[in-house]
Amino acid sequence: MENNDIINNLILENAALKAELAEAQQKLAWLIEQLTSSRRRLYGPSSEKSVYDGIQTQTEIFDDIQPPIVVMGGGSPLAGEPQPNKNKPIKRGEMSTRLPEGLPVETIECELPEGQQECPECGEQMQPIGKEIARREIKVIPAQVTIIEYSRIAYICNNCAETNDTAPIVKAPIPPPVIKGSMCTPETAAHIIVQKFVMGSPLYRLEKDFNRSGIPIKRQTMANWLIRCSEGYFEPVYDELHLLLCQKEIVHSDDTPFQVLREPGKPAQSDSRMWLYRTSCDAKFPIVLYDYQPDKRKERPRDFLAGFSGYLLTDGCSSYHSLPDNIIVVGCFQHVRSKFSDALKCLKVEDRPGSLALIGKEYCNRIFDIDREAKDCTFDERFDMRNKKAVPVLDEFHAWLESVKPYVSSKSKLGVAVGYALNQWKYLTNYLLDGRLECNNSRSERSIKPFVINRKNFLFATSVAGARAAAVLQSLTETAIENGLNPFEYLTYVLRTAAAGNIRNDADLLDKLLPHNAPEFCRALKQK
Numbered sequence: 171m172e173n174n175d176i177i178n179n180l181i182l183e184n185a186a187l188k189a190e191l192a193e194a195q196q197k198l199a200w201l202i203e204q205l206t207s208s209r210r211r212l213y214g215p216s217s218e219k220s221v222y223d224g225i226q227t228q229t230e231i232f233d234d235i236q237p238p239i240v241v242m243g244g245g246s247p248l249a250g251e252p253q254p255n256k257n258k259p260i261k262r263g264e265m266s267t268r269l270p271e272g273l274p275v276e277t278i279e280c281e282l283p284e285g286q287q288e289c290p291e292c293g294e295q296m297q298p299i300g301k302e303i304a305r306r307e308i309k310v311i312p313a314q315v316t317i318i319e320y321s322r323i324a325y326i327c328n329n330c331a332e333t334n335d336t337a338p339i340v341k342a343p344i345p346p347p348v349i350k351g352s353m354c355t356p357e358t359a360a361h362i363i364v365q366k367f368v369m370g371s372p373l374y375r376l377e378k379d380f381n382r383s384g385i386p387i388k389r390q391t392m393a394n395w396l397i398r399c400s401e402g403y404f405e406p407v408y409d410e411l412h413l414l415l416c417q418k419e420i421v422h423s424d425d426t427p428f429q430v431l432r433e434p435g436k437p438a439q440s441d442s443r444m445w446l447y448r449t450s451c452d453a454k455f456p457i458v459l460y461d462y463q464p465d466k467r468k469e470r471p472r473d474f475l476a477g478f479s480g481y482l483l484t485d486g487c488s489s490y491h492s493l494p495d496n497i498i499v500v501g502c503f504q505h506v507r508s509k510f511s512d513a514l515k516c517l518k519v520e521d522r523p524g525s526l527a528l529i530g531k532e533y534c535n536r537i538f539d540i541d542r543e544a545k546d547c548t549f550d551e552r553f554d555m556r557n558k559k560a561v562p563v564l565d566e567f568h569a570w571l572e573s574v575k576p577y578v579s580s581k582s583k584l585g586v587a588v589g590y591a592l593n594q595w596k597y598l599t600n601y602l603l604d605g606r607l608e609c610n611n612s613r614s615e616r617s618i619k620p621f622v623i624n625r626k627n628f629l630f631a632t633s634v635a636g637a638r639a640a641a642v643l644q645s646l647t648e649t650a651i652e653n654g655l656n657p658f659e660y661l662t663y664v665l666r667t668a669a670a671g672n673i674r675n676d677a678d679l680l681d682k683l684l685p686h687n688a689p690e691f692c693r694a695l696k697q698k
Contacts, residue, residue, distance in 0.1 A: 196579065206516045269308075270695035276309070315385055318355060320344045348403075348669050354395045356665035362392050363399075364658045367640070367647045368620075372628035393636060400639035403668040407683050408459065408642045411649065412474075414684075415457045419480035420450035420606055422614035423471060423490070426622055429630035430637045433464060444625075444641060445470060446618045450483070452549070452606045455686035456652035458617050460641040462634075468492040481604060483611045486594045501597035504610035507534035509587035516583050526574055527584050530591070533567040541609050553605030564599060568592075620648060646685075653685045656694040660685065663692055 279301065287296050322342040331337035348354050365371045371379075373389035380387045415421065427441040436442075445461040463470045468489045475482070479496040490499050513527035522528060540560045544552040571592050578585040591598070601607040621644050631637040650660040664683050671679045681687060 199582075268697045270697055272695045280304075313361065315380075315383055346669050348665050349395060349398050352395065352398075354399075356662045356669070359395055359399050359665055360658050360661035363396065363643050363647065363661055366396075366628065367624060367644050368651075368657055370624045370627045393632070396643065397635050397639045399665060400642045401635075403665055403673060404642050404646050406668075406673045406680055407664065408645055410680055410684060411457050411645070412459060413477075415447060415449065415459060416475065416478040418449055418453060418457075418478075420452060420483070420604075421475070421478060421480065422446075422448050422450055422483045422611055422617075424485060424611065424614040424618045425466065425487070425489075426618055426625075428462065428625065428637065430462075430464075430632075430634060431630055432633050433637075434634070436464065442637065443470070444618075444621060445474065446614055446621075447474060448614055448617050450606065450613065451608065456649065458648040458652055459645045460621060460648075462637040462641040481600070481607055483601075483608060483614070485611055486590060486597075491597075498600055498603070499597050500600040500603075500607055501594045502609075502611035503534055503537055503598060503601075504612055504615075506587070506591045506594070506598065507531055507538075509583070509590055510534065513583035513587050526578070527587070529570070530574075530584075530587060533563065533570065536563050537567075537609055549605035551605070553602075556602050556605070560602065564602075568595060571595075617648060620644070650685050650688075650692075651694075653688075654694055655685055655688055655692045660688050660692045663688060 288294065289296050322344050325340045325342075327337050348356055348359060362373075362376060365376055366373060373392050376392060377387065377389040423446060425443050425445045428444040429438075429440075430436075430442045431438045433440075433442060442462065442464045443466050445463060446459070447461065448458040449456050461470070461474050466487070466489055468491075471482075471490055472493055475493065475497065481498050481500050482490060482493065483500045483502065484490045485502050485505050493499065510527050510530035514522055514525065514531060517525055517527060537560060540556065540563070541552075543559075544555045547555065571588055575585075575588050575592065578588055580586070580589055601609045624644070631640055646661065646664075647657045650657045667679070667683060673680055673683070
């Protein structure tokens with residue numbers, strides 16, 4: 171009896187040790203996956219293209235699949251397959267023929283010296299018979315600084331001066347300044363805005379650049395100029411664009427962290443948010459707006475989109491899932507694909523062919539292939555094509571996700587990808603409701619990227635006023651670029667025009683200053 175007890179105890183102890191070992195192995199696998207993912211983010215390429223895209227067919231990928239996993243059928247070519255480059259590279263000597271026509275041309279005529287104009291045969295004086303363009307060059311002149319002096323003439327009436335003790339003196343009016351008591355001109359403010367929010371140069375670099383030219387403009391002065399210009403002239407344009415955006419039926423949105431040092435009630439190390447809202451592919455005039463907020467609460471998109479009714483394309487952020495019923499949230503399959511791609515990259519190379527991560531990625535590829543096929547179709551044609559071709563793929567994908575879920579750890583990269591897709595499914599499939607909708611939110615991802623790049627340079631905003639000005643100025647520059655404008659010319663036009671009028675009480679003036687109504691000289695020059 172004692173021997174049986176000992177044996178039973180050993181069996182129980184062995185089972186406990188096996189369970190402990192299995193748990194330790196699972197934790198070790200998770201830690202290795204996290205380490206691999208972190209190293210890949212630090213040192214690896216960010217592209218989601220895989221060597222298996224375009225080499226193995228989808229049928230080959232599914233050869234080793236075991237039940238209960240649903241086998242995926244054939245499809246169109248893989249989305250990760252490299253596409254031919256549509257931008258033809260410029261050949262040597264070809265650039266001069268592709269320059270825009272609006273650039274000024276400075277002609278330098280080369281003549282023979284007087285002592286070399288005699289004929290080498292008879293010695294008589296030669297006469298010019300024509301000229302040819304032998305070479306074309308590009309001359310770039312750095313920013314030039316000019317002092318503008320307004321000299322106004324005073325007038326007096328000689329008759330009154332002779333007949334009366336006093337005579338009226340009238341002085342000629344001068345244009346109003348952009349900032350009262352400041353040396354800032356529209357061109358100066360526009361240059362600083364473009365350098366910071368388009369070129370990504372922080373103000374301390376601009377300060378050093380001005381100092382090298384002998385101009386003692388401090389970064390604090392430039393920051394004050396930007397805030398004053400934003401509050402006085404650009405915010406009314408921003409507010410009008412906000413109203414126009416909320417009248418659209420489709421809006422894209424995204425957000426990114428942004429640090430503000432002196433934010434009331436928060437430590438300097440905490441993150442605020444910069445939200446992005448922009449028009450979709452159906453908009454005649456693009457609008458790109460940034461909205462600074464101190465946090466990521468669900469009230470932020472709800473307040474900004476007050477008055478909006480339609481479709482909102484976003485990522486899986488929960489802040490968007492508490493919006494009113496008149497706003498239909500549409501998910502992003504690009505985020506689903508990215509999570510499966512991350513899971514694939516965490517596997518060993520020899521384990522990737524036929525893996526569940528690769529299968530999930532290929533389902534996303536098929537969805538993108540269908541939309542790529544309908545790229546040149548009308549919105550109605552794309553709607554019909556999706557319902558005919560995409561719906562069966564989506565149904566198959568969802569069944570596959572449900573079958574895989576019990577067999578993967580929810581903490582693993584693959585489990586996170588499967589769980590994300592299932593949790594977001596009701597939002598992901600909403601893109602089928604309208605042919606104008608896109609199956610991904612890459613449009614807003616591309617629009618928020620300029621601010622992310624700029625943030626890596628200037629790092630933070632010092633004050634809340636500076637953060638709000640950053641949102642407004644980034645909005646105006648990006649919207650101008652999206653509308654084919656030269657941001658420097660457009661911003662200069664807005665400042666000069668608004669300073670001479672009352673932008674807050676003149677609806678006609680405000681309408682003239684919108685990017686899509688800008689005059690022709692604000693247009694960016696295009697190459698031939």
